[in-house]
Amino acid sequence: MMKKMLSLALTFAMAATLTACGSKAPETTAAPADTKAAGSSAEATTGAGAAGTAAKDVQKIIDRGVLKVGCKSDIPKFSLQNTATGQYEGFEDDLAYEIAGSIFGCSAAEAKEKKLVEFQGVTAKTRGPLLENGEIDLVIATFTITPERKETYNFSTPYYTDAVGLLVNKDSGIKSIQDLDGKIIGVAQSSTTKDGFKKYVDEKGLKVNPQFQEFDGYPALAQALATKQIDCFSVDRAILAGYVNDGNLILEDRFAEQDYGVAAAKGNTGLAETVEKKVTSMLSDGSMKKLQDQWGLQ
Amino acid sequence: MIKGLFDGKRWSALFAAFPEYYIPGFLMTLKISLVGLAVALVLGVVFGMFSSSKWKLLKIISRIYVEFIQNTPLALQVMCYYSVLPMLFSSSGFRIPKFVLGVIGVGVYHGAYISEVIRTGIEAIPKGQSEAAASQGFSYLETMYHIILPQTIKIIMPPLANQALNLVKNTSILAMVAGMDLMYFTDSWGADRGYFAQAYFTSAVMYFIICFPLARLARYLEIRSMRLPVAKKLDIQADEEAAC
Numbered sequence: 001m002m003k004k005m006l007s008l009a010l011t012f013a014m015a016a017t018l019t020a021c022g023s024k025a026p027e028t029t030a031a032p033a034d035t036k037a038a039g040s041s042a043e044a045t046t047g048a049g050a051a052g053t054a055a056k057d058v059q060k061i062i063d064r065g066v067l068k069v070g071c072k073s074d075i076p077k078f079s080l081q082n083t084a085t086g087q088y089e090g091f092e093d094d095l096a097y098e099i100a101g102s103i104f105g106c107s108a109a110e111a112k113e114k115k116l117v118e119f120q121g122v123t124a125k126t127r128g129p130l131l132e133n134g135e136i137d138l139v140i141a142t143f144t145i146t147p148e149r150k151e152t153y154n155f156s157t158p159y160y161t162d163a164v165g166l167l168v169n170k171d172s173g174i175k176s177i178q179d180l181d182g183k184i185i186g187v188a189q190s191s192t193t194k195d196g197f198k199k200y201v202d203e204k205g206l207k208v209n210p211q212f213q214e215f216d217g218y219p220a221l222a223q224a225l226a227t228k229q230i231d232c233f234s235v236d237r238a239i240l241a242g243y244v245n246d247g248n249l250i251l252e253d254r255f256a257e258q259d260y261g262v263a264a265a266k267g268n269t270g271l272a273e274t275v276e277k278k279v280t281s282m283l284s285d286g287s288m289k290k291l292q293d294q295w296g297l298q
Numbered sequence: 299m300i301k302g303l304f305d306g307k308r309w310s311a312l313f314a315a316f317p318e319y320y321i322p323g324f325l326m327t328l329k330i331s332l333v334g335l336a337v338a339l340v341l342g343v344v345f346g347m348f349s350s351s352k353w354k355l356l357k358i359i360s361r362i363y364v365e366f367i368q369n370t371p372l373a374l375q376v377m378c379y380y381s382v383l384p385m386l387f388s389s390s391g392f393r394i395p396k397f398v399l400g401v402i403g404v405g406v407y408h409g410a411y412i413s414e415v416i417r418t419g420i421e422a423i424p425k426g427q428s429e430a431a432a433s434q435g436f437s438y439l440e441t442m443y444h445i446i447l448p449q450t451i452k453i454i455m456p457p458l459a460n461q462a463l464n465l466v467k468n469t470s471i472l473a474m475v476a477g478m479d480l481m482y483f484t485d486s487w488g489a490d491r492g493y494f495a496q497a498y499f500t501s502a503v504m505y506f507i508i509c510f511p512l513a514r515l516a517r518y519l520e521i522r523s524m525r526l527p528v529a530k531k532l533d534i535q536a537d538e539e540a541a542c
Binding site: 124125128129132148149152153184186189190213214215216220223224227228229 | 381382485490
């Protein structure tokens with residue numbers, strides 16, 4: 001009898017919590033909607049003038065009042081999350097503010113001040129799915145343009161050209177790309193390093209046949225190199241520069257020149273167009289170059 | 299991610315990549331699972347017997363092993379085997395083969411759990427039965443073989459099956475250290491092309507292909523161990539035939 005009553009009481013308790021959750025859910029969804037509405041009315045004054053005939057997907061962002069951008073959080077100069085303040089700082093983050101400015105019809109400085117960009121840290125692995133399921137609007141995260149990726153995402157004109165580099169331990173005795181024959185090269189998942197390496201070696205007529213291993217994230221690669229589980233850490237030079245220390249060095253060789261583009265989801269053509277316009281205008285009026293110089297790139 | 303799930307083009311890309319990515323990954327996971335399970339069972343039986351033995355020292359050794367392994371995450375253990383263990387052998391970049399790494403990783407981890415399963419299984423049989431057997435002149439081994447273990451197997455089969463299935467699924471942790479297993483190739487191909495729905499769905503099916511027969515086997519063994527001894531059945535049949 002006691003047992004039965006106890007189980008009954010438990011059932012009620014569970015039912016109560018369930019209904020509590022049920023009633024709470026609409027509230028939580030309603031709350032951001034209110035703030036969104038407030039945000040968009042504030043935006044309406046500034047945004048309406050600039051983007052009078054905004055596409056549906058752009059309009060959605062303007063209504064929401066914030067542009068969601070996926071950026072790397074671990075690449076010095078490009079996009080690094082300040083551990084003290086939580087802010088994203090770097091060339092790509094400033095580019096995101098520029099684009100937000102053109103969407104909301106204000107300057108980049110204003111966009112930064114009003115926090116019109118919501119950054120989300122992404123990795124090579126997460127940026128694709130996040131973009132596809134609509135969690136973020138744009139990816140500005142050292143995203144290399146390839147023909148295969150163009151089928152899946154909407155890329156802008158390249159805003160930066162980088163090459164792949166090779167980081168090796170100083171005490172490994174590896175001096176050039178030829179010494180890498182039979183060694184293990186660690187590359188990042190979803191990177192184009194492997195194909196680029198093979199092409200470069202073929203072009204130079206070298207007989208270098210290393211083994212490739214893929215890792216999820218650059219810290220894992222740096223750790224594997226430090227503990228000598230891989231002989232070489234090979235990713236884009238921009239990223240590699242953040243991992244140089246006393247014990248390792250970047251080899252002279254550079255290969256697989258690659259272009260970074262701003263990516264939008266395939267369906268968001270209106271947004272892609274806005275981004276494309278902004279990037280090309282920044283390239284032609286020299287402000288892109290200025291921004292890169294400001295962050296000490298190239 | 300779900301949007302592209304029924305995209306035919308993406309599926310055909312997956313089938314094109316299947317022999318290169320999924321077959322070697324599947325075989326590696328299968329090999330690690332089977333050898334890892336054997337290692338885990340051996341470790342489990344040895345340490346399970348240690349902890350139910352009369353010797354204090356063996357009990358303490360078994361306790362240390364079980365508590366240390368049970369209370370640290372597998373990811374950390376694998377990371378440790380991957381980057382710290384080689385340094386013990388030499389500092390000039392000795393590398394443990396990925397297959398061995400996987401077998402040690404899941405084998406040692408689940409060995410600790412299985413030893414607990416076996417210990418509780420043995421302890422679940424009332425002491426009176428051992429005493430009764432001793433009074434009838436059974437030796438220790440005879441007591442174990444004829445009386446304790448047949449009952450133990452019935453008790454430990456379900457948790458043991460749990461451990462075996464978890465072992466298979468936990469091999470996926472190797473992807474973290476480029477383990478060349480199924481999860482590694484799934485991540486690799488999925489991230490390469492951006493077709494995550496196809497990549498992960500297929501991977502799930504392949505893990506299921508390994509796990510499901512294992513679960514059925516465990517269930518079969520459990521049912522078989524519950525069956526009554528066959529000799530009695532024959533007697534009844536003989537009686538019935540005689541009655542006819």
